[in-house]
Amino acid sequence: MQGRYNPQEIEPRWQQWWQAQEIYFAPDPTAAEMADPSSGPRKFYTMSMFPYPSGDLHMGHMRNYTIGDVLVRYHKMRGERVLSPMGWDAFGLPAENAAIKDGIHPAIRTPQNVAEMKRQFEKMGAMFDWRREVNSSTPDYYKWTQWLFLKLYERGLAYKRKAPVNWCPKDETVLANEQVVNGHCERCGTQVIKRDLSQWFFKITAYADRLLNDLDKLPDWPERVATMQRNWIGRSEGAEVDFPIVGSDAQVRVFTTRPDTLWGATFMVLAPEHPLVDAITSSGQREAVQAYKQEASKQTEIERMSTVKEKTGVPTGGYAINPVNGQQIPIWIADYVLMGYGTGAIMAVPAHDQRDYEFANKFSLPIIEVVSSPEAKLEIEAWAGEGKMVNSGPLNGIPAGKGEGQSVKAAIKWLEEQGTGRGTVIFRLRDWLISRQRYWGAPIPIIYCDACGMQPVPEADLPVLLPLDVAFKPGGESPLARDPNFVNTTCPQCGGAARRETDTMDTFVDSSWYFLRYTDAKNDGTPFRRDYADYWMAVDQYIGGIEHAILHLMYARFFTKALHDMGMVSIEEPFQRLFTQGMVYKDGAKMSKSKGNVVPIDNFVDTLGADAGRLYVLFMGPPADDVEWSDQGAQGASRFLYRLWATLEQGVDLKARPSSEGATNLDNDSKALLRVAHRAIAKVSDNIERYHYNTIVSTCMEMLNSMVEYKGKHGITPAFSEAATILLLLLAPVTPHITEEIWHQLGGEGSIHVRPWPAANPEFIAAPELTIVVQVNGKVRDRITVPAEADEDTVKAAALSNAKVQPYLNSNPPTSVVYVAGKLVNIVIK
RNA sequence: GCGCUAGUGGCGGAAUUGGUAUACGCGUAUGCCUUAGGAGCAUAUGCCCGUAAGGGAUUGGGGGUUCAAGUCCCUCCUAGCGCACCA
16 A cells, blocks of 8 residues: 555544545435335344443443444445434433532533544444434433323323332432342442332333243343343232231231242231331330331341341231131231332241241241141251142142142132132332432423312423523432422413422433434424334344343333334334443453543544554454453554555455456465455354454454465465455455555545445355364374365275374274264274 | 353463364564664464474363263352342
């Protein structure tokens, strides 16, 4: 190539040219294409999770987005209609906390950060359709977030309720269950406390079964993400049973997965927060119960959930009647029973549940065996193994278990006949709490009128604008509540004075539908056109971090299903394939600004160039794995590009195709070079499909090594030219700038990025000679070269007469000879 | 405690899914070029024995299946992730 490889000169030039050529833009489908997608090119919708605009990008980000960009460019070269949009998850706590810290309003800071990040995306050569850019914090977007809230409200999927909720004292807001990790705020790590507040929820539990079952329709999701979602949804089959309370009309309902052990229930335990506790408690126990409740409420989630903790509890003095045998059993309260799961009350079967067993032992409560257990077993611990039902009235003799014909099914049948209980299914999943007492989010579009009650904001009045001139510091209530201009409004029903809801929505609401907005990003009449969404959806490939395995990915699935049920979109699952990429570490820690171990994209690109960065982040390791950053490794990637530049000289003919003209007049070295090139096509294509991006790079490196060696012997020949053309095309998705530059310098027409992806010629992949490994008892002793068409007997004979093999055969005739076609001969001797 | 996933040279990693282990790169060594180089080029380079030719062992440990195991099975160890008093 002419001059020295100079990425700083080449890269911005091509980036501008690509923008001007609009090669990144995905056109809207035509009516004919929407009616019959096969009438147009195949669509390919791929996206990376949109980032929070923090401002600075480092090489960890570069890795994430390069993974997607390679895929985008590859599919584009395959002639598909690629949609690759990008946007900004701009609402939320990080932006607001940063604003509080340095006193710049998030509405001012956010666009600055967006501009800065966009510049860096372009600088790394990422191929996005910026015409479809979305920003969740701008009114043209959150208008539709609010609109969708109202649609959910109409269908009863958004509701307000007073409930004990997770409250982060530092961020001064409530959190969703999903945002509490081990009793701590997912964002800031502060211990979460419980508060009783009136809050807005989305009824995600109505979709629990579908969210669970449809995971089976997602075979191209990582199994561990599906598993995490299954665990989170936590489906549990069992029965609910009502226990009448002695001396009262009230009943306590319990959930159990083992209704067959009801005859062994010797006491009941309620969660301290259970609403019936006060009614059940006898006057003699009132003081002790109150004290225990106080103590429990002070405990953190962590202390409460600890498995190692010794059981505690107090009797209420009240009694319940076991409905299966009429026996009176004492009712206790204890913190090992959680109000948030099941009914907040359990029947205790100490003989067959280890927790109940420990509790019974500590407080000297009776233990009754109802599943036959090994002798003396119950003197040590509860028996949860197999056995026959005993002491259990109608169930006696039935094998214990959940299977067909076993005790659990029999017990449910019996309970339903008696009318004392019924089979049921419960979930661990709770409704999604979406209210936030924070400023930087989409206002919830609800109005409270003293006369007419709660009223949704009429569609015509959307968006409910987030006022920009309020003091946005949190203070235990939403900052919006302090702005009378915002709060005071008129009732859409009666026109009288009314107040606005002042909470804002969780930012996960914003991100639950943005992938739909991309299909029709600038529409101001509806959130998106159904026909556009139906054409592009589902997202063929979604790429993001494992940290969103539960939160975002489940919320987005819920939204998609809800919108499907409203007739707004046809698909029921938003993301066909999911890829979770690994993180980049440096000096042993995840690369992040707060740890001070980042390699900023700007610094890197300014020294070694975007192509070197892209090449290296892919080469570091498999995209799904975490990798450790190495400055020296990056140097190696850069070195490869200089070598590429020096090897492809003027005189290479991009139109030379000796492989398509037949092999007859080619010398062996040229055939060998073309074999390397065509094998590389097959390998790289396969690698891209299977996310083995690191071996794309090594395959190209090997190919260049072969080319350098060949050129040293033969110079630039038609075979070399063909190999050079193939290498440029294979590298184009990975290193788009240098390949475009060389392509043009060698006289290529148009952009290399819209050239067709090369096809491997099978005739040139096959080798004329094969290397056959010769083993004796599985150990390699030699390698022999045979013509490709040699038959089994010929190869075996050659192996047996091999000089290295002979010494082993002298006294030992082979007992068998195994031949693996084209690969090896294994001679088995005694 | 339960459930995944992984463990290959000095380092990052490869291995067409049971068939040549250590590709490719980094690092290191030697030489060349250079006023200089933390730049570039060439050659070598997993380990042990050997000057060499050559030989031997080897994919966390142990056992097994097979003509053949990094790959499959059992078991143990280590690390990471997820779940965890869920009735």
